[in-house]
Amino acid sequence: DTGVSQDPRHKITKRGQNVTFRCDPISEHNRLYWYRQTLGQGPEFLTYFQNEAQLEKSRLLSDRFSAERPKGSFSTLEIQRTEQGDSAMYLCASAKLSDNNNEQFFGPGTRLTVL
Amino acid sequence: AQSVTQLDSHVSVSEGTPVLLRCNYSSSYSPSLFWYVQHPNKGLQLLLKYTSAATLVKGINGFEAEFKKSETSFHLTKPSAHMSDAAEYFCVVTSNYGGATNKLIFGTGTLLAVQP
Numbered sequence: 001d002t003g004v005s006q007d008p009r010h011k012i013t014k015r016g017q018n019v020t021f022r023c024d025p026i027s028e029h030n031r032l033y034w035y036r037q038t039l040g041q042g043p044e045f046l047t048y049f050q051n052e053a054q055l056e057k058s059r060l061l062s063d064r065f066s067a068e069r070p071k072g073s074f075s076t077l078e079i080q081r082t083e084q085g086d087s088a089m090y091l092c093a094s095a096k097l098s099d100n101n102n103e104q105f106f107g108p109g110t111r112l113t114v115l
Numbered sequence: 116a117q118s119v120t121q122l123d124s125h126v127s128v129s130e131g132t133p134v135l136l137r138c139n140y141s142s143s144y145s146p147s148l149f150w151y152v153q154h155p156n157k158g159l160q161l162l163l164k165y166t167s168a169a170t171l172v173k174g175i176n177g178f179e180a181e182f183k184k185s186e187t188s189f190h191l192t193k194p195s196a197h198m199s200d201a202a203e204y205f206c207v208v209t210s211n212y213g214g215a216t217n218k219l220i221f222g223t224g225t226l227l228a229v230q231p
Contacts, residue, residue: 109158
């Protein structure tokens with residue numbers, strides 16, 4: 001399968017613990033996005049990478065959140081000291097820089113539950 | 116600033132009848148508009164996209180949408196609903212403005228139910 005993959009698909013953690021999610025984009029895609037979707041809402045933008053550079057971060061991304069894309073390929077999203085309000089689906093999407101149609105391809109998401 | 120408003124949170128239709136999911140947008144720049152579908156426990160799938168070419172856009176599974184600048188609308192339609200169309204649908208806007216990150220701005224979603 002050459003689509004966007006995310007790992008793990010589900011994560012249950014206790015409040016205060018740290019969690020890390022991974023996203024593997026489509027191989028030739030140099031744009032990578034993270035979104036968060038809470039129950040009953042549409043996804044909301046968190047952050048954006050062009051190759052290894054993190055070019056934009058949403059105000060939703062508190063200082064407990066950090067994202068990396070060290071080699072311009074896969075990306076990780078870490079949440080430190082998780083809170084119950086962090087429970088959500090975390091979605092990753094990738095796109096081609098040269099694609100003027102702005103089409104983003106989404107992974108299946110990581111569902112986080114904070115107890 | 117960009118935003119989309121999905122006018123109905125739930126729509127219920129009978130199988131074989133037309134589907135209309137309504138979306139209005141707001142954008143300071145020339146927008147790109149999309150409809151995505153999300154089936155339970157599955158990822159978001161692109162249905163169709165408008166990127167300043169033809170105003171009537173055809174997508175997958177018989178869906179289409181018409182970009183109406185005068186009404187700032189981008190409603191999604193299908194002539195005949197199928198049971199497999201039951202899912203959540205998101206209207207999405209992004210900007211064609213040069214240098215933008217092209218982050219997607221999602222509406223709150225419309226849950227489509229299809230009755231037998």
